[in-house]
Amino acid sequence: MNSNNLKKLISILVLAVTFTACVQDDDFNTPGLVIEEPTFPANSTFVQIGGILGDLAQAQNDDGPEAKVTFEVENQYLEGYVVSSDKAGNFFEELVIQNSPTTPTAGLRVLIDVNPLFTSYEFGRKVYIDLEGLSIGTENGVATLGVLSSDEVDQIPSFSQEDIILRSAEMAVITPLEITFEDFSDDLTNLYVKINNLQFNRNDVLGDDPLTFAGEPSDDFDGERNIESCDNGATAVLSTSTFADFKSLTLPTQQGSFEGVLTKNFFGDTFNLVLNNPTGLVFDNENRCDPDVLECTGTSGGANVVFAEDFTGVSISDLENSGWLNVNTTGGTLDFVVGSFSGNQYAQITGFSSGENPFEVWLVTPEIDLTASTAEELSFDIQANFDNGNILTAFITDNFTGDVTTTEWSQLDASIPTGPSGTFGSFEGVGPINISCVDGNVRIAFRYAGADPGPTTRYHIDNLEISGN
Template identity: 80%
Template sequence: MNSINLKKLISVLVLAVTFTACVQDDDFKTPPLSIDEPNIDGIVIGVDAVLGILAQEVADEGEDAKVTFEDTNNYVEGYVVSNDKAGNFFEEFVIQDSAENPSGGLRVLIDVNPLFTTYEFGRKIFIKLDGLSVGIENGVATLGVLSGDEVDKIPSFSQNDFIQRSAEVADITPLEITMADFSDDLTNLYIKINNVQFNRNDVLGDNPLTFAGEPSDEFDGERNLESCDSGAIAVLSTSTFADFKGLTLPTQQGSFEGILTKNFFGDTFNLVLNDPTGLVFDNENRCDPNVLECDGTSGGANVVFEEDFTGLSISDLENSGWLNVNTTGGSLDYIVGSFSGNQYAQISGFNSGESPFEVWLVTPEIDLTASTAEELSFDIQANFDNGNILTAFITDNFTGDVTTTEWSQLDATIPNGNPNGFGSFESVGPVNISCVEGNVRIAFRYAGADPGPTTRYHIDNIEISGN
């Protein structure tokens, strides 16, 4: 090789190394390739048609029914509304039937990662249905290949056999809904919910929560989003593999944009972000409830009231003046539970089928006329936590009916628990109640829905002390 050619080769190598060093691995984008509109040699049907076929099979065979497409020559068309770039989706994407005002969506499983470089947000695609199956997996309509009695991932080597890209990349307009609108028909759609915030217990304390970076987060972090319009609660689920899992939750209120889906078990609606930009929390004015604020010091050596539930049944409590009231007409109520000899008040809406439910546990009348500087404390164990739905109240004017009584919410931070099992008892308080006088009652309101937030709570060691 002569010296001129050697110099050229060295120059090319230097340029190549310099160019490569300037490119960040995580900055790659979809190559600007020219895509021709595919020639679909078959019948194009909508997502709603696929969902309708599945609904007929489910009506005949039950929720585990699957539909396998054979010799239909059908293709389903849809727009991609998920994005796995931030790691919050893995080997799956979500399509809906139209770029705006969608009415149906499908989750598509495929053994390919990443997907956003090929099926970016807004890309219109066509999926050949013959050879694929659709069924309800994790509570939502899912398309893939049948493996045993489950819908599984399309193999990577079959990707191009089944999926074709359109030249169209649409601007997706999120479907604006409220939490009250949640239904199976709206799952797998790109939605927007306005006027929401994270629970104050999660973001305003000394240790605000991250999206999914807490020691108790396994597979997913589940955080409560509250509606400032209705007070309803929804669960935001974030994968522990998401690259934003360690970010702290925003303290403001604003809007959510993302996918409505369900949790792994398919029994609770979940909200999932494509990335953190789906939360536009730009309103500094939170909508937290007004809580009782008593000035001055509190606490003393005298126990005014206490209850540890030892040796008692729920009927014993009711006979001694406690109230156990379901205000939504269902049968769900508090019971006395026990573990390793310890007893406590217990409630769980799981498998109750009540949606919504609201259950109150109210103490007997407590006389504070002979004491001062009172404060309240109690212990809480939160278990299978999928939403913070317990609230403590006080009143000095009980009407005999929890729905007509004027209650003051206590500034009591209810602890979060293990989303996948039993938590540990944690102390709540002391809460200063010294500005409430006379005969008072303390209440614990449990309000959620099944399906929806159904966290199981154990309440123990309720105590009021003072001078």
């Protein structure tokens, strides 16, 4: 190194040391960004989310559900409060806004070709959106604002983001709207909600291999987990993106509350709950609300088949004539049928497009005599399809009254598999379930209880068998 370069290096080091000695550490902190309230042209008008949702409803009443509304008035601004956050990766290139920080009545999804958004539009930030040239329609089942492209509402371009979506200086405290699963409706989508007394199904979280939010090999784009109410056993779907930074966390085993956004799945046919981050689950109650299930402690398993039904070569009428019961207790027409695929037959049911809300349908076996056998156990196969909630439960009784609603049933500890939300699943074995402590003439029953709209998972039941000695 020559002498001139050496002198320069020494001078730089001296200056650096001198500067560091004269400046305290906290003077290097980035100064807080002061956001000023935006100014608007004198002729500006301001509209509410409920108002443009009303415009959309009128257009869809006149022209059908695919109708869109495009706004052409200059200096017309929509007001709203941000209730989504993409900081944890569970939202992507979209904002969810609602009309009020407390007791909201209307919400909207806004598509923007920008990532991330939380650095500009924080949770609770009030925003103004210049509506000129934007369009509103229903996409993925929820009201969506953006730019019209090929008759679909698409993203606001990144280069116009700051001109279209203006930040207010107001940062509101968002109070979640407390609801229940039974309250789910299109009017509540895109709102920040709270639901109390929830837990994940015991079969998903209490075993040796508990589920993660969205880190399973079968999770494609989103992990969908059934979450159940401790008040009435109803279920809903918690959806988590496979890009979320908490996707590999295991689901909590306790019960508690959910805070997040009510929306719908990609197909727009099922309500979904979406977290901004995992702190939206406050599961701090160690006392779970699991149902009492039959617990037989004796030895089970034997080589003799006591009862079997694989539904091959039969119709539902054949089953009913042989003593099976197929009962809709809610007065509708939905019932079990015998379905088939690739030569395989099975009992099948789906509430999709039934219009029955709620529905409860029972499929009950004929009497099965267990007096001459011991160590009995039950097994069957289940295929869950287009899964939007775990709504199938298995029971047993040794004292059937002839009426499923007056019979005293014992719930079986049957782990009903979950399936994909948008297609058919695969048959999975359930059991063997130890039923050795039940004697005499017994019946096995499957109860299918949900609602349309609501949980309508399609189930196929096959290879029902009781074995023993």
